[in-house]
Amino acid sequence: MIPPLKRMTCNILVNMKTLLFRRTMTSKRLPQVTLTEGTVVGAEEKLPNGKLYYTYKGIPYAEPPIGKLRFEDPIPLAKFSESVLDCTVERDVPHHKDTISSTFVGSEDCLHLNVYSPTTAYHGTPVAVMVWIHGGAFVSGSGNSYYFSPEYLVQENVIVVTLNYRLGVLGFLSLPDAGISGNAGLKDQLMVFKWINKNISKFGGDANNVTIFGESAGAGAVGLHILKYFHKAICQSGSPLHEWLIQPDPIGKSKKVAERLGFKGGSQQETLEFLRNVSDLTDFQTHFFSILNDDEKRRGLPMSFKPCIERESPQALVTKSPIELMNQKNLLNIPVMIGYTSSEGIVTLIETCKKIDLYDKDLARMIPRSLNVPNESPSETEAQKVAELIRTFYFNGQPITDKLLNEMCRLQSDYHFVIGAHLYAEMHSRRQPNSPLYFYRFAYVGKLNLLKRLLILRLKVLETVRGACHCDEVFYLFNSKIMEIERLEKSVSTKVAKEMCELWTNFAKYGNPTPVNEQSTSSVKWDPVKPTKDGEKFVLDYLEIDAKSEMRTYPEKDRIEFWKNLYQKWNGGFLNAKL
Structure with missing residues (x-):
């Protein structure tokens, strides 16, 4: 309960904000869009190139999931709380523990989206739309501009929509006998897609040219959605075939x-x-970690609440294993982009360094769950044999210490991200020949590699680890306020960022990141992965994104061949991953 004095102060602040908003409305013409729920009023802001764009922040897209609606599937919003809604500022983010400040932020009333549109979208041909799904292990983060301000994408003449969805227990509780089938957070995202299909034309967007893109958990979510929906999709450091995506015991x-x-x-x-x-x-x-079983705690990436396989019903979103769906031939016919960073595993090294001796004594914890090796405890004989093969390959047979962080980073990268990305690429190439696939590896290290820089501040020894960290590529696409960094016009980082924004938005516009047209300024031609017929050897062509980007073949070849041999022995083939 809010104390009377504090409540009075809150009411005064709200009234002052409303009064200021109404005065601004009368003194300055603000952009407005009328929807069936009411009218949203946005703001006019400047892009980095000096041109104008419109922002509409904190648009509610569903009824607040509070009270009896807690854990329920989202319900479309009938009317805004006000007939003319101030959307010049963002509203609440989902309740979570912020990874930067380590404080709890947000609320349950979090189902809001933000629309960023170039002014040119309102004059002439509708423009392509990009919908961003943030990462954060399904337990943290938001789509708001503190992390993901999309002006560098918008100035490439696309509309960008960012969104908030329920996280953790609130978004992924599963009690199907009580009517809570699970995946409410994914269904929040689907509600946004439906909202876009209905409303985006009023913001100048093309409802028939929508690309969903996301990173890490957000990429996993994108992968689940594209198995049923959408025009184009981009999965950054995640896919529907990553073993950390699906919850094995949602009811438990x-x-x-x-x-x-x-x-x-x-x-x-x-x-x-x-x-x-x-x-x-x-x-x-408070109890996210304690509810994990011993094997989940042992292996790393402890994600307590995440997507699950639902019972069949009209409202169900995920009713089959993603690998079962991907094994269906010709399931997809849309362009897909997927990739990862060169040193994804840096993000896990802070926790690894705290218990490096445990990794040395129990390297079997780094055997993927998708490999059909009995591995329920460190004492499993067959698992120990595989663990020694891993030690020989990655560490040259040496004891594991913090002197071998580059080697540990490569192993953690492969375990958590690279194997899943390669599995997706080969399965897509062999099963989905009508779906163009563009594969990338982000290797550039510069001043916009923000997550790596933040992690080094927490653990200085990470300076010795080479390559681009998990999530680093995101800050070349979005402007983030985590660290204020000036983008110097002639710097290499700015050049890489501009090239990436053009590649990503070209893909959204045309289904091809390097189309042959007069607008393209890219110096590289990004070729899709060639479809692979039965009996043919799979070849992975990809774009190496660096200070000078170029096409290459088969990233991490030796490492992937090592794992393919293990999958051949234990699973009868790489595509038989146990997911």
């Missing part, structure tokens, strides 16, 4: 979190009612 995790909060046991309906009455949202965050 849902029951466990209730028990940790004091629930004494009962039916799924009773569990649901108990969790709906939890008043302090931070309680949901």
